[in-house]
Amino acid sequence: MSADEPAAAGHGFAPPYLLFLGDCTEPGYAKTAFGLRDWAGDRCVGEFALPQASVSAGLERLTMGEAAARGARSLVIGIANSGGKIAPAWIPSLAEALDAGLDIVSGMHARLADIPELRAAAQRSGARLVDIRTPPAGLQVGTGRKRAGKRLLTVGTDCALGKKYTALALQRAMADRGIDADFRASGQTGIMISGGGIALDSVVVDFAAGAAEALSPDAAADHWDVIEGQGSLFHPAYAGVSLALLHGSQPDVFVVCHQPGRTHILGHETYALPSIEEVIELTTMLGRRTNPAIRCGGAAFNTAGMDRAEAHALMEREAARLGLPVADPMIGGPPLARLLDSCLGS
Amino acid sequence: MSADEPAAAGHGFAPPYLLFLGDCTEPGYAKTAFGLRDWAGDRCVGEFALPQASVSAGLERLTMGEAAARGARSLVIGIANSGGKIAPAWIPSLAEALDAGLDIVSGMHARLADIPELRAAAQRSGARLVDIRTPPAGLQVGTGRKRAGKRLLTVGTDCALGKKYTALALQRAMADRGIDADFRASGQTGIMISGGGIALDSVVVDFAAGAAEALSPDAAADHWDVIEGQGSLFHPAYAGVSLALLHGSQPDVFVVCHQPGRTHILGHETYALPSIEEVIELTTMLGRRTNPAIRCGGAAFNTAGMDRAEAHALMEREAARLGLPVADPMIGGPPLARLLDSCLGS
Structure with missing residues (x-):
């Protein structure tokens, strides 16, 4: 889907993206970031990693403020860990992203809005917490009707x-x-x-x-x-x-x-x-x-x-x-x- | 399943039952009660209906207290209405059932525990609110393993x-x-x-x-x-x-x-x-x-x-x-x- 098109049914979130690598030291856990770099590179302005991270997607490393200044609209969590948890070490940076006006997009099992610091930061700035595992509201049962295209x-x-x-x-x-x-x-x-x-x-x-x-x-x-x-x-x-x-x-x-x-x-x-x-x-x-x-x-x-x-x-x-x-x-x-x-x- | 056997995986609730007919005046809405009468008659001690109800499953009409005295352990909502709602007119009787120590079993879309009066009554008496549409916790993905029997x-x-x-x-x-x-x-x-x-x-x-x-x-x-x-x-x-x-x-x-x-x-x-x-x-x-x-x-x-x-x-x-x-x-x-x-x- 091109960047200026409306999102497909379901979740939509705005490019361009800043890729979040957290404290990742194991490339196998950063497949989402690598997939985004490979398939959506034109929508990625850079990456953010904590000092202890050793993994990179090869993009320019930016602070939340720098990314926002370059037009980034969403911070996409590009790493997974076993358990699908939001690690406590990530939370201050995620809150900083929200304060800088970036939406956060997560595919983890844990819901972003269940973390009080993130909920509060999102309320402060008006940025959105997008959990893409949550199905969109209003799904209907199938009709079997033939569609055009x-x-x-x-x-x-x-x-x-x-x-x-x-x-x-x-x-x-x-x-x-x-x-x-x-x-x-x-x-x-x-x-x-x-x-x-x-x-x-x-x-x-x-x-x-x-x-x-x-x-x-x-x-x-x-x-x-x-x-x-x-x-x-x-x-x-x-x-x-x-x-x-x-x-x-x-x-x-x-x-x-x-x-x-x-x-x-x-x-x-x-x-x-x-x-x-x-x-x-x-x-x-x-x-x-x-x-x-x-x-x-x-x-x-x-x-x-x-x-x-x-x-x-x-x-x-x-x-x-x-x-x-x-x-x-x-x-x-x-x-x-x-x-x-x-x-x-x- | 016989009454003295453990319930199958998933929801279990205890017989015998009192069938709840509420204020039902349309037999088409009482199919669950009729099904219970036809297929689980030996586990039904009677029925409860409000004065304005005209539908009967043909069982003895009992108060909540009488049903409890005869050993009933669960009140089963045997009627549906369009929308799957718990009607406000039912709530005092449902609370009375909980106070008499009966669990309430519902297949409605609306969740029993979302009704404050019922939640409070259940907490008072220790009776359970059983929403059978809620999937049991701890479901696993399939294994495909051949089972005995x-x-x-x-x-x-x-x-x-x-x-x-x-x-x-x-x-x-x-x-x-x-x-x-x-x-x-x-x-x-x-x-x-x-x-x-x-x-x-x-x-x-x-x-x-x-x-x-x-x-x-x-x-x-x-x-x-x-x-x-x-x-x-x-x-x-x-x-x-x-x-x-x-x-x-x-x-x-x-x-x-x-x-x-x-x-x-x-x-x-x-x-x-x-x-x-x-x-x-x-x-x-x-x-x-x-x-x-x-x-x-x-x-x-x-x-x-x-x-x-x-x-x-x-x-x-x-x-x-x-x-x-x-x-x-x-x-x-x-x-x-x-x-x-x-x-x-x-």
């Missing part, structure tokens, strides 16, 4: 293998071709990156399909929504989430995300990973209920950690076997262009 | 056509044969009737399959859980709920509930009702993910309003066509016995 949904053989990055890469590739396209975030990091969306995992189950409908509203006939998928239809815990998102998204096209070498559902060692063909077949069958024209555009492989030549050879073999383009969206190049061609039906 | 799930071509009554009738028929069987409620009226369960429609979507797992825990190898279904895999708003419940329930057997003559999903006139065969095929395919041995036991028809002879002829034709027993569980008799035989695999 075109939609692409990323689905997967499992969780945590690239559905968000694939959607971001495809939206960016569309924009590069001059196609009017929005990325629609269904998870917290995606919401941080795009500045809007709905954290589907926090919605009450009866409203899940309705939330997915709200996430990609009616649009111009040639507009594309590229929707971040969740879970997998084959996941023993999250298939219901995936089906609600599939029905509510009513995609024209889906892309199957996969990580070569993964053999079982993460954390569920008795559940074999489905084949890509099984995912295509089931997604098509179930997706037809709300969009009879649904089709598979191809597959996106997460080949991080593989030898590059080996990855290319594997993707070529798989593309030939499936009769569909296969690309690693983080590598891009001609395979990604072919995947996009297939998705666009051109 | 046998499970039957009712599924449907749509909502609101008899999944709860079918499950209740099959559990009762099992008990009549001396089979150790529990009804497991996944909706508010079922919870009222059985005294336990989880209102699945109020659970956050990430925990929906886990809630279904908690609803039918490990049991003895020859024990049956008969689980109340929700929604339909073909429902544009609720299919995600149905899939989470299917995966989490991991049923050995399912029964397809259907209302002859219904042609479209209720409230979604562009969605054709699926055929029974389509429901069997999709339920079997998706259910295999958590229980590879899943099979269809037959179909339950809701023939209320049909000519009895016509209904019987239709069910015989459908049974021959499907090659599976078809019965109206509210009529019972030999067709229900055949359906149960098929479910039990005998």
Whole structure:
């Protein structure tokens, strides 16, 4: 979503952002900050870190006042810790941000407004506390009504293998071709990156399909929504989430995300990973209920950690076997262009 | 569930019950009271109604004090009104029940504890305010682990056509044969009737399959859980709920509930009702993910309003066509016995 556009249904918060790195010393905990740098770099004015932090997103280090003076409107918490807590060491800096007029955007489990110092500072300055895990008010149950515009949904053989990055890469590739396209975030990091969306995992189950409908509203006939998928239809815990998102998204096209070498559902060692063909077949069958024209555009492989030549050879073999383009969206190049061609039906 | 057994995972509240009819003058609003009378009559000591009420469940009318003296432990709100509100006219009587030591059990949207008079009365007497729409604390995400014991799930071509009554009738028929069987409620009226369960429609979507797992825990190898279904895999708003419940329930057997003559999903006139065969095929395919041995036991028809002879002829034709027993569980008799035989695999 471009910075001057209204936010998608759900949470909206204003760019540009200052990235908050707190006291982070472990790069693995700063994935949200890195995702924002990679996918929303044009909306980041800099980063803020406490003296004891050793992690950097490589942006200019600014004080809250400096960031505000450069036009920053939101401080985005770009780090996680185990437990999803707001660390006491962060609170004085967060209060300082509010006093400088910055909104604070958090994807933590703990709610910002439950911290008295932050509530008080927000009341003083009028800045907002935005908890993106809190579902937006007024969600409705799904209607199943066909909406105008075109939609692409990323689905997967499992969780945590690239559905968000694939959607971001495809939206960016569309924009590069001059196609009017929005990325629609269904998870917290995606919401941080795009500045809007709905954290589907926090919605009450009866409203899940309705939330997915709200996430990609009616649009111009040639507009594309590229929707971040969740879970997998084959996941023993999250298939219901995936089906609600599939029905509510009513995609024209889906892309199957996969990580070569993964053999079982993460954390569920008795559940074999489905084949890509099984995912295509089931997604098509179930997706037809709300969009009879649904089709598979191809597959996106997460080949991080593989030898590059080996990855290319594997993707070529798989593309030939499936009769569909296969690309690693983080590598891009001609395979990604072919995947996009297939998705666009051109 | 028998009265002396511990409640299923989720809400538990103590029998026997006094049924609260408030100021109800419209029988259509007293379905919960009628359901309790029909399915949990042995746990109901009587009913309470205000002078202006004209509806009765046909039980002895008692004051709060009389009910307590006869051993009643819970006042169950057996009526609904549009909006799911606690009417102001009810509050003095509800407070009186709490003062008499009765817990209050409500399936309304409004929370009992949000009414100051009731909160105060409960604090005075130590009686509990039980809102069965509030999900139990501590729900986990699903594991997909196979549990001991046998499970039957009712599924449907749509909502609101008899999944709860079918499950209740099959559990009762099992008990009549001396089979150790529990009804497991996944909706508010079922919870009222059985005294336990989880209102699945109020659970956050990430925990929906886990809630279904908690609803039918490990049991003895020859024990049956008969689980109340929700929604339909073909429902544009609720299919995600149905899939989470299917995966989490991991049923050995399912029964397809259907209302002859219904042609479209209720409230979604562009969605054709699926055929029974389509429901069997999709339920079997998706259910295999958590229980590879899943099979269809037959179909339950809701023939209320049909000519009895016509209904019987239709069910015989459908049974021959499907090659599976078809019965109206509210009529019972030999067709229900055949359906149960098929479910039990005998």
